Amino acid sequence: MSKKKPLSQGQRRRMRANQEKRLQRRADENQAPELQDSSLGPELLGTVISRFGQHADVETEAGELVRCNIRRNIQSLVTGDKVIARLALEQSSTIAGVIEAVHPRHSSLSRPDLYDGIKIIAANIDQILIVSSVVPSFTTQIIDRYLVAAEDTGISPVIILNKVDLITDEEAASIDAALARYQAIGYSVYRVSSKTGEGVEQIQGLLNDKVSVFVGQSGVGKSSLINALMPDAELIIGDVSENSGLGQHTTTTAKLLHFPSGGDLIDSPGVREFALWHLPAERVGWCFVEFRDYLGTCKFRDCKHKTDPGCAITQAFNAGEISEDRYNNYHRIIDSLDEQRHARHFRSEDD
Numbered sequence: 001m002s003k004k005k006p007l008s009q010g011q012r013r014r015m016r017a018n019q020e021k022r023l024q025r026r027a028d029e030n031q032a033p034e035l036q037d038s039s040l041g042p043e044l045l046g047t048v049i050s051r052f053g054q055h056a057d058v059e060t061e062a063g064e065l066v067r068c069n070i071r072r073n074i075q076s077l078v079t080g081d082k083v084i085a086r087l088a089l090e091q092s093s094t095i096a097g098v099i100e101a102v103h104p105r106h107s108s109l110s111r112p113d114l115y116d117g118i119k120i121i122a123a124n125i126d127q128i129l130i131v132s133s134v135v136p137s138f139t140t141q142i143i144d145r146y147l148v149a150a151e152d153t154g155i156s157p158v159i160i161l162n163k164v165d166l167i168t169d170e171e172a173a174s175i176d177a178a179l180a181r182y183q184a185i186g187y188s189v190y191r192v193s194s195k196t197g198e199g200v201e202q203i204q205g206l207l208n209d210k211v212s213v214f215v216g217q218s219g220v221g222k223s224s225l226i227n228a229l230m231p232d233a234e235l236i237i238g239d240v241s242e243n244s245g246l247g248q249h250t251t252t253t254a255k256l257l258h259f260p261s262g263g264d265l266i267d268s269p270g271v272r273e274f275a276l277w278h279l280p281a282e283r284v285g286w287c288f289v290e291f292r293d294y295l296g297t298c299k300f301r302d303c304k305h306k307t308d309p310g311c312a313i314t315q316a317f318n319a320g321e322i323s324e325d326r327y328n329n330y331h332r333i334i335d336s337l338d339e340q341r342h343a344r345h346f347r348s349e350d351d
């Protein structure tokens, strides 16, 4: 196997820009005939199941799945969006309709991306299932980042540890301790194995009548878990690379599936890092739920909750009321906000 030299940021950016141009050109070519009003039927209500560039698969209220073009005036369209669509009266290509408008969202989960700005992962969701596992690696840092995002949007989170069949005796104690810390601050934690089926039934009970999005690092087994919950889903699952130990980014676009006993599941592509620089530092502090009682009681209003004198958060940490792991992860997030904002700033000046 040949080792490729990693691309520089500039190279990646140029590749990406070219790719986007190509995609846009293709979309423009594709769009022509379907957009004429006379060839379209009446307005229908639908749900976006998946989005692919300039197209989206929409499920109509009648349960029909149609691939649609997206009107150019639509700024943002993601899985879970409720839309108004019109179907082509005569189907001349694989594109069977047009999305005309998007209904307001009651919720959305988003993350900032260095290249694309704020990226919305899915819309109209009721519950975020944060999936983690020992393979590729168990890390509370990414769990805490997702918890912050969930608290910020007000969508209730649940923590799921998948692949419990792979936990070694050496790892067990520290993982149990980490999960117990989350339970102590009020989060629900579930342990499952999509391979052996252990714990899967308990997850089933969480999903009825809700729209749940599965998020987490690539390779933790989000798609595998959905397959275990819904054998008909037949989602493609990937390998965890033996070289890098990381997931292969198998799922490339979010997809909505209907759960047999009511409720919807959204599988989402794994991330390597979940950035939060769209949030002000103060908001991040508020999103650490166990900090809330102390916020506003520090001596200085602009307290960084670190070495500042009279810091109520640091006092609570020293008194053992805030865990070291959460305290450290909070500061990691705060430090990264500055770095990532700087990187983005640097990038836009550079363009």
Ligand SMILES: Nc1nc2c(ncn2[C@@H]2O[C@H](COP(=O)(O)OP(=O)(O)OP(=O)(O)O)[C@@H](O)[C@H]2O)c(=O)[nH]1
Residues within 6 Å of the ligand: 162, 163, 164, 165, 166, 192, 193, 194, 195, 196, 216, 217, 218, 219, 220, 221, 222, 223, 224, 225, 236, 237, 238, 239, 240, 247, 248, 249, 250, 251, 252, 268, 269, 270, 271
């Ligand atoms: N041993 C074991 N392996 C599992 C389990 N669940 C998933 N895997 C394996 O983990 C690998 C990754 O699974 P995926 O379901 O593709 O992971 P994902 O989170 O959807 O990854 P992305 O789509 O890249 O975000 C596959 O090789 C699965 O077979 C489990 O409970 N136990």
Ligand SMILES: [Mg+2]
Residues within 6 Å of the ligand: 222, 223, 224, 236, 237, 250, 251, 267, 268, 269, 270
């Ligand atoms: Mg997947």
Ligand SMILES: [Zn+2]
Residues within 6 Å of the ligand: 298, 299, 303, 304, 305, 306, 308, 310, 311, 312, 313, 314
């Ligand atoms: Zn403070």
